[in-house]
Amino acid sequence: MADSTLVGLQHGEEHHPELLHHFAEPQQQRDAASLGMWVFLATEVMFFGGLFCAYLVYRRWYFGDFGAASKSIDATLGATNTAVLICSSLTVVLAVWAAQTARRMLLVVMLGITMILGLAFLGIKAIEYKDKFEEHHVPGASFSFENVPIPGHPGQFANPRHAQIFFSLYFVMTGLHALHMIIGLGIFSWLFTMAWKGRFTPEWHTPVEIGGLYWHFVDIVWIYLFPLLYLIDRHP
Amino acid sequence: MYFGIWAALLVGTFVTYKAAFIELGPFNAAVALGIATIKATLVALFFMHVWHASEKLTKLVVIAAVFFLLLLLGLTMSDYATRPWS
């Protein structure tokens, strides 16, 4: 058994403690992890894609009602959340750079700030959800959307059933996104702990890189969710 | 360089937000989605390091994901968009 683990090493070098035995060398392991994360993100694109498809169909069918519903969610909070996530992407990319250049303190700080920004995002989301709950805009038995004017069509009111479809998609899409954020926070808290213990080096910091890729992806999803959900028809 | 991209992203967000309140008719959606696409591309190319990726494979995975998403959206819309003609 011991012989097998040494197969593939050249020149009798010690193998890196993080090198898994089925890889021949660290670069192969790094490349595999990176490709694995990218392929996983491709599956996530399709996962959210189904929801974007449903959204596209109904937005075309019920543009006025969707506009009315969209106007009732707080675009300022949405824009703030977008800015929060953009800042967190910056801190992530700086964290990766810190890991590459052996700046342990900076790495830990950047990971920490990323998590704080992530929590801020979720906090703002929670406020939005609370508002929707209080306004009876949560789909289900107590949903109510009466006498809400359609933007740009004075005198016409939105169809509550169609508005409920908007809110269904709103909650499922942002909810799924928030779930991904929570998972991201879990991943980053693990990264934070590892970084704190000094486990990342310029030779090996793959988890930071691929964790970063995941976080950026979640940011990109929000970059699309924001205009699609919050800014359908805001003209006065 | 990262800070430059970050600034561009924030500017893009601000412009998207403000533009939504201006009456542009059907172009509102185009502007909003267009800026969103630029922002997403910037994040992918520079924050996710696709621009400097050593391998074409990374770019291929990204393109494939986008391609199949557009396929889903586009071919589904081929039904919905042509239903009124039937």
Place this chain on the structure above:
Amino acid sequence: MSMPIATTQPVERETYLNAKYGVWSWLLTTDHKRIALLYLISITFFFFIGGFFALLIRLELLTPAGDLVQADTYNKLFTMHGMVMIFFFLIPSIPAVLGNFLVPLMIGAKDLAFPRINLLSWYLYIIAGLMMLHCMLTGGVDTGWTFYAPLSTNFTNTKIVEAGLAIFISGFSSILTGLNFVVTIHRMRAPGLTWSRLPLFIWAHYATSIIQLLGTPVVAVTIVLVAAERALHLGIFDPKLGGDPVLFQHLFWFYSHPAVYIMILPSMGVISEVIACFSRKRIFGYHFVAFSSIAIAVFGFLVWAHHMFVAGISVYAALVFSFLSYAVAVPSAIKVFNWTATLYKGSIHYDAPMLYAFGFLGLFSVGGLTGLFLAALGINVHVTDTYFVVAHFHYIMVGGALMGYLGGLHFWWPKISGRLYPEGWARLAALVVFIGFNLTFFPQFLLGYMGMPRRYYDYSHMPEFQILNVLSTAGATVLGVGYLLPMVYFLWSMRYGKPAPDNPWNAAGLEWKTASPPPTFNFDEEPVVTWEAYNYEELDAPPRTQEVPVGR
């Protein structure tokens, strides 16, 4: 490596089977070969569950009256038959068993890229399977495996959410397997193993993995929407609330059509290997066959609405999808032509795997061609939702995919178990399966064409259909015997079968260059590949004489 010498005494050498003992060494293994065997046992179990439902269906259909079970029960039977067979047997089958076992071996790697994720895949499959079992035992689902809205969201009172959750989890098992294969094939090929030297089995699994990765998430999110709709009456698919039931079908079939290619492509990969070996020839048109796998994967995503021609989509969209459905048949046809050309002037050996391959060629061709009948809008209107469709997909799924699976199991059984199966019984079983299959499903083409609807438990208003139904049920019994035979003799061979040499078929491929069964880490030394795929001329060449030609 020395030439394999047939030996009657098993050498007590360390293999992946005896490396460690104990239940936990299996349940916590990260060895792709052991995981493949875990899958083999699990999917065989679900195959027999699905088969049991099929048996009840065929028993009910022996008589025109609905006299064996009630209508609701019958609905549950065909639903559970479909769900179990598709999600818990066919989709994992070849990739999870043969793919897991062979992909690293065929590319000269020690394991897949992510062995722990591989184990996770299996656990997700088991959890999903147990959940599905529980769902079936506590009432089941009656909407058909396609669980269309608004029946599934609004009207049925069966356990949609539980079944949906089970399928959701099994979907992630499938996605992770696909992810593992893609990364492994890109990153872990042995030195010298270029893409053009890869076995076509690998190309087929690569293409399958692309479909698993890009299609499954869409049905996963659709299941989420159905569950949400059921719980909260959101209106996404409910026409009374402004929703569109056809949207469900778009999202569902966007995955479920490519899913059928997940089920057939690996089988095509097996067939390529078997035909090459038992004709002693390189596959004709290697690059055409390789690229056609990728083409099937991509084109397969373009045709899904051919399941919806009568559902209310626009006629113009239907035209587009009909045209694209004809296009997707082309790469499959290219494969069939190339396999046939491989047989020409080959040195054919009629071992059991080859018999299954022959069966595949004929039955897949029938199934595929009848798909073209269905793609024609005019014919589709008449035969949709009849037994014609049922026969069409069973020809491909059973006559095609399952034959490929059985052929592959036989072909690689010596490698997997280190034992030879009894060849005589295997050839008999292959024949029984072929006869039983045709007797079961050919009458169904006729029934469908004559108008017998599918998913009906009672056809007493069309009693003339009984004779064909009786033939079909008789065939199903024969088919069942044909499936039981391998179960019995494979198990028998594990104890009493002749020990297998490294390469009992003298086949090409890296997996044959290591012991049967292989050691845990697959190869004693990392292979370096300097030869093209399917180098049967070299393998069959007479041994060299002592003289070394001048100039080499």
